[in-house]
Amino acid sequence: MIEAALSIAFWLSSCLTVLILALPSQYIPQRAKEEKIDNGKEKVTVQILVLGDIGRSPRMQYHALSIARHGGQVDIIGYQESDPHPEITSNPNISIVPLPPHPNILQTNNKLLFLAFGPLKVIFQILSLWICLAYRTKPAKYLLVQNPPSIPTLALASVVCFFRQTRLIIDWHNFGYSILALKLGDQHPLVRISRWYEKLFCRWAIAHFCVTNAMARVLKEEFGITKAPILTLHDRPASHFKPILVEEEKVQFLASLEEGTATKAELTRGDVRVLKHLFAEGSSHNHRQRTTERDVSQRNIIS
Numbered sequence: 001m002i003e004a005a006l007s008i009a010f011w012l013s014s015c016l017t018v019l020i021l022a023l024p025s026q027y028i029p030q031r032a033k034e035e036k037i038d039n040g041k042e043k044v045t046v047q048i049l050v051l052g053d054i055g056r057s058p059r060m061q062y063h064a065l066s067i068a069r070h071g072g073q074v075d076i077i078g079y080q081e082s083d084p085h086p087e088i089t090s091n092p093n094i095s096i097v098p099l100p101p102h103p104n105i106l107q108t109n110n111k112l113l114f115l116a117f118g119p120l121k122v123i124f125q126i127l128s129l130w131i132c133l134a135y136r137t138k139p140a141k142y143l144l145v146q147n148p149p150s151i152p153t154l155a156l157a158s159v160v161c162f163f164r165q166t167r168l169i170i171d172w173h174n175f176g177y178s179i180l181a182l183k184l185g186d187q188h189p190l191v192r193i194s195r196w197y198e199k200l201f202c203r204w205a206i207a208h209f210c211v212t213n214a215m216a217r218v219l220k221e222e223f224g225i226t227k228a229p230i231l232t233l234h235d236r237p238a239s240h241f242k243p244i245l246v247e248e249e250k251v252q253f254l255a256s257l258e259e260g261t262a263t264k265a266e267l268t269r270g271d272v273r274v275l276k277h278l279f280a281e282g283s284s285h286n287h288r289q290r291t292t293e294r295d296v297s298q299r300n301i302i303s
Helices: 002-022 029-035 057-069 085-091 111-136 155-164 176-184 191-205 213-221 247-256 261-267 291-300
Strands: 045-053 073-079 094-098 142-147 166-171 208-210 229-231 241-243 274-277 288-292
Touching: 029 142, 029 208, 045 057, 045 111, 057 094, 057 111, 057 142, 057 166, 057 213, 085 094, 142 291, 155 191, 176 191, 176 213, 213 229, 229 261
Parallel strands: 045 073, 045 142, 073 094, 142 166, 166 208, 208 229
Antiparallel strands: 241 274, 274 288
C-alpha cells in the first residue's frame, strides 16, 4: 500500500514538474523597466496577432508602424503570403514572426478528403499558433489581436495572456458571429455559439478598438463591456496618401480618365476626392501615383 502511494505521488509530482517547466515564460515589468529607449522612458513591447495574411492587413500594419515610431518594439505574428508595407520590413523596431502554412499533404480539393483533413488543419493551426504565442516569441506587455477571426484566436490569446501576464487588446474589424450568420442564418446553433464565444473571451481584454461607433455600442450594450475602454478608430488613408488640392492637378487627372467611367462622373460632381500616393525616397517608383479615395478604401483599408 505504501509503495503504491509513493509510486502515485512520484508520478504526480513528475507530471506537475513537467507542467510547470512547460509553462510559457512571463512578462516581468521590472525587467522591462531596465530597457529604456532614447528619451529614458520604458520601452513598450507589443505583439500584434493577425490570423491571416499580414500583407493584406493594412490596419494592423499601421498599428505596428505607429507603435514603432513612438519607440515601441513590435512583433507581428501572422501568415506571410504577400509582401507587407516596405516600412514594416525596414523598421528596426518591427519583427515579423511568420506562422507556418498548412502542410501540403492537408491541401486537397477532394470533398471526402476535405472532411477528413478539415479537423486536422484546425488542430495544426491551433498548435502552431499556441507554440508561436507561448514559446517562439518573448513575453510582451501587450497583445493586440485582430478580430475576426475569433475562433480560435480569442481563446488562445486569452489563455496565453493569462500565463504570460500580458495585457490583451482586441481590434474589432467585425464580429465573427455576424459573418457566420451571413452563411447560416441568425438562428443557427453555430452562430449562437460563436456569439457566446466572442462575448465570453472578449472580457479578458483591457481595451477595445473598433472601426465604427455602431460596433462600439454593440460591445457596450449587448456584450456588456463597461469597465474596459472602447475606442473608435475609423479607417482612413495612411499618411502617404495626400489629397490633391491644386486645381490644375485635378484637371490633369480627370483628363487622363476615359470618357464614360463612373469614377470620372463622381469626381466631376465632387462625390469622390482624389488622393496621391507619395512614395518614400529610395523607392523603386520615381513618380507619384494618383488614385481616388474610393480606390484607397477598397484596396488599402478594408481587410
